[in-house]
Amino acid sequence: MAEFDLIVIGSGPGGYVAAIRASQLGLKTAIVERENLGGICLNWGCIPTKALLKSGEKYESLSHLKDYGLSAEKIGFDFDAIIQRSRNVAKQLNGGVGFLMKKNKVEVIEGTAKLEKGKDAPKVVIALKAGGSRTVEAKSVMLAVGARARAIPQIGLEADGDRIWAYREAMAPKFMPKSIVVIGSGAIGIEFGSFYRALGAEVTVVEALDRIMPVEDEEVSRAAQKAFEKRGMKFRTGCKVTRVAKDKSGVKVSIEAGGKAETLEAEVCISAVGITANTDGIGLEALGVNMDRGHVTIDGHCATNVKGLYAIGDCAGAPWLAHKASHEGIHAAEHIAGFKTPTVQSPIAGCTYAQPQVASVGVTEQQAKAEKREVKIGRFPFKVNGKAIASGDTEGFVKTIFDAKTGALIGAHLIGAEVTEMIQGYVTAMTMEATEEDVHGIVYPHPTMSEAMHEAALDAYGRVIHV
Structure with a gap:
């Protein structure tokens, strides 16, 4: 007999919400997390970045006090305090998720999960964070394993925590850089570019396509670039990055556009070139799970082709948004509980929190x-x-x-x-x-x-x- 009705792997905004809804519906539920409750979004993504952006917005607004009939002297900022505030926000919400798990009687298992063949659903073998291992079985298993920053090592674009940053390094840096090259003009690249520009860094954003924020309406993209340039941000569109080289003093980003080569120099390079689903090394190939370019293929109820296995959020494909993951998690939990709900079809909004x-x-x-x-x-x-x-x-x-x-x-x-x-x-x-x-x-x-x-x-x- 299965130990649980549902095991959720990953406690991000999709996983922990799915676990709560499943418990509300009377399903005995466990959630497996290898790092921090709340996942990337809460600890290293959506929430702490907004804390940083709010600090940047507040600081930048001080230079426009005269417009409101106000004045202030000795305006400045404490960079370490800004970063610490962001980390404190993440810590507070992380604790909040832990409280919700206890309140809803969801068992939290700390460790790294791997799937093996089971009778009604895949078995979950967990390398426990505290040491040893544990094998658990459930009637259903839900993958909510998320994604990580994409690296392109063949051109040197790989976060090193020093001169080349991905989102984690950009969120908790060791120093405030004077100049930055951001590769990628999606929401992540634009938000970090906006934050560091607000604090005075020279920011250049490189985009491979012919306009920034390419998923947005062209009219909005043009207006956004004009607004960002007014704030001092620089852009190189239609550019291919051929090499990222680093030394003790900074980085050199080699780009090509229209047959012409150019080298951009800065103290730091931020990589924002997309994400890679965390679907490798968890046993999906051995189970025969259908995949599409690294993402799990699901139907309208978030079910995979393997009996008893579901997938939600970033690991199940675009759009890679926290609210989409939460919506899918709730839908999948209700479907597992026997609800005859229609397939997931709700419109999903995209948001970029720049200025x-x-x-x-x-x-x-x-x-x-x-x-x-x-x-x-x-x-x-x-x-x-x-x-x-x-x-x-x-x-x-x-x-x-x-x-x-x-x-x-x-x-x-x-x-x-x-x-x-x-x-x-x-x-x-x-x-x-x-x-x-x-x-x-x-x-x-x-x-x-x-x-x-x-x-x-x-x-x-x-x-x-x-x-």
Whole structure:
């Protein structure tokens, strides 16, 4: 007889949430974690980076006090204290996850798991952190093993903790660098570039594609680059990195663009070129688990092709977002418990917490055109929004995309202050299959930045009021 109903491997935002939901549903649940409860997101990703970014934002805002009729003297920062605050935030939330595991009677097993063939589901063999091993069996096993920073050792792009950093090193560095080359302009690269630029570092971002933040709508990408350049960040787009060389004083990043070679020099290089799923070395090949470029292949209920084995989050493919992992974890737990829920189909928003922030959900204008969909597009700038003017946050705009035939909201793209908090309004509308009539009929409180969301929807149908 199986010892557990469910064993979750990995305690990140997908794993620990899945374990809680499974326990709520009466399933005897255990969670296996090899490092820290909360996983990468809570300890070395989503949460502590936002603590750093908030410090950078607060410091940078001090240089604009005059705009608000204020003044201050001897403005400065304590870099070590900034880093320590970020680590304290992670520590606090790590302890919170531990409390939730106890509250929900989820057994926490500290160690590294490996899967072997079992009767109803794979066996889980754990090399215990305290020494020795333990083999546990369950009716179902859920992989929530996440991912790690991608390395490209053949060109020298591999974190060394000294001059070449990935997210861990960039989050808890030994010193504040005066100059940085960031390779990759996705959310991670842009956020770290934004933080270090806020503290005065010279930042150059290198992107292989022809524009920064390539997953975003082109109009947003262009506006974001212009805004970041205004803050002093530099960009090299359409560039191939051919070599990263380091010495005691810094790094030299060799790039090629348009047949021309160039070498960028800096004290530090931050690698933000993507992730690699943590699916190697855990026995998936021997079990015959279907894979796709290192990620586990799953169906609409997060089940793999192996009986009793599920996979969620980063290890199961894009989008590599914490909230997507949590959503999948809850869905999979409910499916295991016997819920007849429809497959996972909810729209997932993407957020970048730089200055300015960027948030989006659904299709871009370019994707809609590629799919030959007839669309209606609306835009509204924050520069004419009353709350934005009063707050001094007039940078950016809201863009909406509606299906011209059905009126369905199919995409929304925002850039500006706190848009990562606003995007959920559009996510809710899309989840509830709202049409333009529904969005137009919403009464937005005044004065708020969110009024721009209403105006952008009105603009798509020629009804905009304040432009």
